[in-house]
Amino acid sequence: MTWWGYIVAGIAVLAAAGIAYQLVGSARDRRRWPPPGRMVAVNRHRLHAIAAGEGKPTVVFEAALGASSISWALVQPEVAKITGTFAYDRAGMGFSEAGPEPRTAQRIADELHALLEAAEVPKPYVLVGHSYGGLTCRLFAAQHPEEVGGMVVLDPAVAERWMRPTAEQRRKLWAGAMLARRGAMVAHLGIARLTAALARRGARRSARFAAAAVSGGILAGRSERIIAPMERVPSELRPMLAAIWTQARFYRSLASQIESMPESAAQVATTSLRPYLPLIVMSASSLPDEEVEAHRRLAAQTVNGRHVVVEDSGHWIQLDQPDAVIRAIADVVREARG
Numbered sequence: 001m002t003w004w005g006y007i008v009a010g011i012a013v014l015a016a017a018g019i020a021y022q023l024v025g026s027a028r029d030r031r032r033w034p035p036p037g038r039m040v041a042v043n044r045h046r047l048h049a050i051a052a053g054e055g056k057p058t059v060v061f062e063a064a065l066g067a068s069s070i071s072w073a074l075v076q077p078e079v080a081k082i083t084g085t086f087a088y089d090r091a092g093m094g095f096s097e098a099g100p101e102p103r104t105a106q107r108i109a110d111e112l113h114a115l116l117e118a119a120e121v122p123k124p125y126v127l128v129g130h131s132y133g134g135l136t137c138r139l140f141a142a143q144h145p146e147e148v149g150g151m152v153v154l155d156p157a158v159a160e161r162w163m164r165p166t167a168e169q170r171r172k173l174w175a176g177a178m179l180a181r182r183g184a185m186v187a188h189l190g191i192a193r194l195t196a197a198l199a200r201r202g203a204r205r206s207a208r209f210a211a212a213a214v215s216g217g218i219l220a221g222r223s224e225r226i227i228a229p230m231e232r233v234p235s236e237l238r239p240m241l242a243a244i245w246t247q248a249r250f251y252r253s254l255a256s257q258i259e260s261m262p263e264s265a266a267q268v269a270t271t272s273l274r275p276y277l278p279l280i281v282m283s284a285s286s287l288p289d290e291e292v293e294a295h296r297r298l299a300a301q302t303v304n305g306r307h308v309v310v311e312d313s314g315h316w317i318q319l320d321q322p323d324a325v326i327r328a329i330a331d332v333v334r335e336a337r338g
Contacts, residue, residue: 033240035095037069037087042114048095049088049119053080057124057149057336059329060116061087062133064316066254068094070241071130073233074322079329086121088112092253094244103256105264109139124149126332128325130318132157132257135268142271149336150278152328154317155287158294162265173261180255184248232319272301278335279305280328284313284320304335 037050050069059079061072069076069087076085090108091099099111116125125148129137134156141148165173233241244250257264273279281299283292292309299307308328313320 033243036240037095038119039095040115040119042111042118043099045091045097045099047088047091047097047099047111047115049086049115050076051084051086051119051121052076053082053084055083056122057126057333058084058086058122059126059128059333060112060121061085062112062127062129062136063087063090063093064131064133065257066093066250067130067133068244070094070233070237070244071316072128072318073237075128075318075325075329078322078326079333082330083126083333084122086116086119088115090253092249098249098253101252101256102260102263103253104260104267105135105139106267108136109143112136112140113144123147124336126150126152126329126336128152128154128329129156130154131315135159135264138273139268139271141273141277142268145274145277148274148277150332151273152280152282152325152332153298154282154325155284155315156281156295156298157265158291158298159265159268161294162261163269165262173258176258177255180251180258183251184255186251232316275303277302277304278332280308280332281305282308282310282317282325282328284315284317285309285311286314 035048037048039046039048048069059076061069061076063069063071068089072087076087079085089096091097091103091111100107127137127141127148128151129135131154134153137151137153138156138159141151162169279299279302281295283295287295296307299305308324310317310321310324313324318325
């Protein structure tokens, strides 16, 4: 055998070992951290959902681009004290199974509607969406106005700013999708799991090196900025997040959402909200002025719309200032009941 043959054989052995490591680790994760909620069949896949509390309207939580129901851990239990709540994971996110692509806002909104029907969630709904989840909430509220009693959106993505992306926005979308596609490959080969294991053991330098060696520095350099805000969730939930971020389905679904952003934005921008829909739009105080102004215009789309700037908060408002979010949701619940 030539030296090239030995190299190819070595790579094949390492790849096979990585895949086996991932399969065994995933099976162990499912035993350690089973879905905390219920799995509901929607079309040909199952979505994970957590229901808590009683009463109407039902507050339905929609997470950010790469987030899951775990991101509402500081908010949902408190809101559940005053009314029914329902948090779920989009297809491929959290504990949900992968769904069909492309992952556009319209497909996600349709799946959410089917999920609420299949789970027999009481109407009307108060939709609460963060970031990318704001797009889905807007689309759902516009297409099912008779089912929506109110809406709260936190630092929502503004459809009108993404339906015709600039060259810089296209570059960001391309880079984000490439990062996610590469993440799927890294996860499939078990390298994401190895990196997470090293980080949990305190070997952060080794973890960064392992990620950089595979991703050319892209994954290691950006993943920490993407994942860092989620360190604010309760400590007992962090192992679940680590398990989620080692799954290839998570990265594939994330990549499809990013690639579909202009199409999703166009789907949302052509709709309008019910004129008297109770609405609160929340902006982090750290946002640039132009984004705050875009949020103010969104709030003005309804007669009852209000815009709130949350002080001392970054993009993850529900983790930085959960009390402010809980108060806003309670206000809209009262308006919906009235």
